[in-house]
Amino acid sequence: MNTTTIETKTALDGAVNPDVREAPLSSAQITDYDHRQTVGRITADNPKMACREVNVYYSEKHALRQVSLDIGANEVIAFIGPSGCGKSTFLRCLNRMNDTIVSCRITGHIQLDQDNIYDKSIDVVQLRARVGMVFQKPNPFPKSIYENVAYGPRIHGMINGKAELDELVYASLERAGLIKEVEKRMDEPGTSLSGGQQQRLCIARAIAVNPEVILMDEPCSALDPIATAKIEELIDELRENYTIVIVTHSMQQAARVSQRTAYFHLGDLIEVGETDQIFTNPRHKLTEDYITGRFG
Amino acid sequence: MNKSDDSAATPPRRDIKALVNAGLKRRHAAERRFRWYGLTAISLGLAFVVLMFANIIGKGYPAFWQTYIELPITFDAAVIDPAGTRDPETLANADYAALIRASLRGLFPQVEGRRDLRALYGLISSNAPHRLRGEILADPALIGTTQVIQVLASAEVDTLVKGNINRALDESLRPISDQEIAWIDQLTADGRLTKRFNTILFSNGDSREPEQAGIRGALMGSFYTLLITFLLSFPIGVASAVYLEEFAPKNRWTDLIEVNINNLAAVPSIVFGLLGLAVFINFFGLPRSAPLVGGLVLSLMTLPVIIIAGRAALTSVPPSIREAALGMGASKLQMVSHHVLPLAMPGMLTGSIIGMARALGESAPLLMIGMVAFIVDVPRGFTDPATVLPVQIYLWADLPERAFVERTSAAIMVLLGFMILMNGLAIVLRKRFERRW
Amino acid sequence: MVTVWAVLQPGIILELVVAGLPPELRELPPDRLGLVLNDIKNLVSGNIVSGTPDPTILAAAEHYRNLQLTGHVCLWIVALLLATVGIVHSWRAISPKLRARNRVERVVTLLLIVSSTVAIFTTIGIVLSVLFESIRFFHKVPLTDFLLGLQWSPQTAIRADQIGSSGAFGMVPLFAGTLLISGIAMLVAVPIGLMSALYLSEYASPKFRATAKPLLEILAGIPTVVYGFFAALTVAPLIRDTGTALGLQVASESALAAGLVMGIMIIPFVSSLSDDVINAVPQSMRDGSYALGATKSETIKRVLLPAALPGIVGSILLAVSRAIGETMIVVMAAGLSANLTANPLQAVTTVTVQIVTLLTGDQEFDSAKTLAAFALGLMLFVVTLILNIIALRVVRKYREQYE
C-alpha cells in the first residue's frame, strides 16, 4: 500500500479542475505556504469530492490556506490536528455550512461528483441533503425520537404517506444501531436519551435523508468510551453505503475507523496519506511531532 | 443538475437529488413568503411609531403659535383713572375690558345690537384686559395715549385662522358664525392678525379657556413629584441592590425578596394607586392631589426598576476588583463603597434615569390619589394640590374644543421631549462609562 | 441641624406668609401686623378666631399651613440627605485603623437590610390595603354575587327610596370586557411582535437589527396616556367611520379601537421578550436543521419555534398580564357601560376603567361603590400575580433547559 508519492500543488493529477480560482495571497504568504506544501497524495482513485486551493477567511483572519484534497467514494477519511487548525472549518466547507457565518469568505473549488458546490446553480438545500453532517455535541431537536428522524425526509418531501415514513424512520434507526433501545419509546423526546444515544439519533437523523457523504465533527468527543465504541462500530458499518469524513481529536479513533488521514496545522493541510502510513511512518516533521504527542 | 449520468449511478442516490429538486421551488417560495411576513411585521411596527409621531406632531405643532389681534387701544383716562389720582389700586381695578370694547367698536362701527356686539367682543380672549392692566401698572404714563397693542385672540379665532374650522360646514355645526368669520376675515385683510410664539402654554396653569391654558402647573407638579420619587427611590434602590448583590446570604429570605421584586415590577400601576389611596391618604392622612403622595407612590413603583438595574450594574463589576480590594485588607463594606460602587454607579444612574422617565409618563396611579383635579394655580410646594403632565394630557384629551386637542398634542410633544432627553442622557451615560471587562 | 431648622422654620414661614399677604395688609404697622399674624396662626392650629375671619386672612392661613407642610417635608428630605451624606462621609473616613469601623459597618449594613425590605413592605402594603377594603366590600356584597354576577351597575342611590338603589356588583361583564380588549391586543401584538423578533434575530443583518430594534422599542417608552389619546382621537373615529361606510354598527368607543392600540403598545413587549427567548435557543439546534438541508423558514417553524415555545408562551403570558392591567388606554378609549358582549365593534368596559371611574370624582368612603374599586383591584392584583408567577416560572425553566 505504499504507493504514496510526494506531489506539489502545481502538479496535480487528472482530477484537477481547470476552473481553479486564483487565491488572493500576498507573496509573503506564498513563501510561508511553500514551506508547508502538503505532503502525500491528495487525490483519491475514485473521488466523491474534490477540493482545490480552498482558502477560508473569517473577516480578516485567514483560517484555511490553499487546501487541496480528494475524498474517495465509500472511504472514511479522518481529519486530525491541534485545536484551531481549521479542521472544522474545512469540514463545514464541504456542505457549505460556513454560509451561515456572516464573516466567512471562501475561495477555491469544491466539487461533489460533477457539481461545483459553490456554483450559483447549486442549491444549498439540495447540497446538504446530499452531504449530511453530525456535530460535536449531540443536538437532537426538541421533538420526539420519531420526529427527529422523520425531520429530514419530511422537509424534503421524500416520502408519501405514513407507512413509508415509518419504514424509513425504523430503517434509519436500525442502521444507526439504535432501534432496539428506542423501539418502545418513539414518542419520547429525543433529549431524554443518553449522550451516546443522542449522538446515534443524530446519525440516524442524518442518514434518514440518505445522503451521499456524511461529515462528522468530533462526534465522540462528548461521549463516554462505551458510547464511543458503539459510534465507531457504526461508522465502520456505514462505510459500505456512505462516504464519511470524520474530524477527530483522538488519534486512536482515527486509526481505528479511517482508511485515510489528513493532518492539519495552523490552517494548512500538512500531510495526507493512508492511515497506517501516517501513524507509523509520518513524512512531515509537524505530523510526526503531533503523532508522537509533542504538541496538540 | 446533470441528468445525463443519472442512469450510471446507484439508483437511490440520484433519486434523492431529483426528489429534493422537485420540492425546491415550492420551498423557496415559502421561504420568501415567510421572510416577507417578517419584514412586514417590522415595517408595521415601525410604521406605527412613525404614524403616532406624525399624528401627534401634526396636531400639536400649531399649538406653539397663538393668534393675537392688533388693536388700537386708547387708554382713556376717564375710564381708567377718572379722579386722576394714579392710585395703584384704582389702576388695578379699572375696567380695561371697556377699552377693548371701545377699540373693537371703533374698528367695526357697523356692528349694532347687544348680541352682535357680544359676539364681536368674544373675538378677544377674556384674558386680554389683564394684559392691558399689566401695561398700565408698569407704565402709568400711557394713560391718555393710544397704543397699538397685540391682544390675545379667543380660541375660536385662533382655530379658524389655523384652518381647523371647516368654513363650508353649515353655520349651526361650526363653533363660529358666518358673521364672526366675516369680521375675522376683515381683520386679516387689515393685517391685524399676527401669530406669535405661544408663551402662555409654558407660563400658565390650566384654564377652561383654551387660549389661556398652559402646562406650567403640570410641569411643576411633575417636577415636584419626580423629585420626591428620585430622592426616595434612588438611595433605597441602590441600598437594596447593594445589600442583595454584595451582602445578602443566599437563603430563603433573600429568595423571597428577589421573587417579590420581580413580581412587583409586573404589578399593574393602578394597583399602586390603590395602595397610595388606602395607605398614604386614608391611613396616614396625607393631603390628596399632592406631589408628595404622588412621589411616594411613584417611588414604590420605580424601586424594582432601580433595584434590578442596580444589581445588573453590580454584577458587571468583575470579581477580580473585589478580590484585590479584600486582599488589601479592606472590609467588605469598604470594598463595596470604595471600589465596587463607584464602578457600578454609571450603570445604576442609567437604570434610575430610565426608571424616572417611566415614572414621568405614569398617570394611572396618580388618578387614584386625586392628582386629576382641575387646578389653575401653579403648585409651589410638595403639598400644594397639583397635577402632572401626563394627567394634564388625560384631562385635556377629554375636552372637545379643537384648540384643546391641539394643546393636548403639544403637551404630549413636551412630555415626549422630556422622555427623549432623559433616555438620551441614559444612553450617553452608558456609552461614556461603558467598560468592557 | 434639625434643631437649627426647628428654630428657623417658624420665622421663615412667617416672613413668607407676610410676603404672600395682599399689599394693603402688608403695609400695616408692626403691631397690627402681629395681630393679623396671630389670627392666621390661630386659624392654622384650628382655634376660634374673634369674629368672622376675613377671606384674605383665611387664604393666608391656608398659605401658612401649606408652607408648614412643605417645611416639614423639606425637613425630612434634608434630614434624609444629611443622613446619607453623613453615612457616605463616615464611610469614606473609615480607615483600617479606625476603631469605630465595626460599629459604623454594623449600622450601615442594618440600613442596607432595611432598604431591601421596602420592596417586601410594598407588597404587604398592597395586599393589606386592597384586602381590607375588599373584605369590607364583601360584607356588603356577597363574594359570589361579585364573582358570578352578570350585572354591573354601581350607582347606589343617595336616598334609599330612589329607583335602582340597590346597585349591582357582578364583575363578569368587566372581566369579559377586559378579556375582549386584551384578546384583540394580543391578536395584534403576538403575530407582529413574534414575527419581528424572528426577522430581527434570524434574517436581519447586524446593522439593520441595530437600528430597527431600538426604533421598535420606542413604542415601549411612549407613555400610555399618549396611546390613549391616539386611540380615542384617531383610531376610534377611523374605525367608526370605516365601519359606518361598510354599513356596520360601530360604537364610538369600540373595544376594537382600544384593543388595537393596546396591541401596538404591547408589540415591543412581545418582540423583545421573544427575541431573548429565541436567542437562548442554542445555535447547534439551528445548525442541526440547516445541515439536513432545511431552509431558514423551515428551521424557524419546525425547530426554533417548538424549541422556544415554552419561553414564548411565558412572554405572551407576561404580555397578557400587562394588557389586563393597562389603564390609561382603556380609560380614554373604552366605554363605561358594562356590556356582556363578544362583539369587538361594541363598547365594553374593563376592570381598570371601573376602578378609575369609581375612585375619581366625588367619593364617599365606606360606600359599596368605593369599596368595590378595591375589590376589583384585588382581583386584578391576584390575576396578574398568578399570570406573572406562572410566566416567570415557565421562562426560568426554559432558560435552565439550555444552560
Ligand SMILES: Nc1ncnc2c1ncn2[C@@H]1O[C@H](COP(=O)(O)OP(=O)(O)O)[C@@H](O)[C@H]1O
Ligand atoms: N465563526 C468564526 N469566526 C471567526 N473565526 C473563527 C470562526 N470559526 C473558527 N474560527 C477560527 O478559525 C480557526 C479554525 O477554527 P476551527 O476550524 O474551528 O478549528 P478546529 O480545527 O479546532 O476545528 C480558529 O483559529 C478559529 O478561531
Ligand SMILES: [Mg+2]
Ligand atoms: Mg473543531
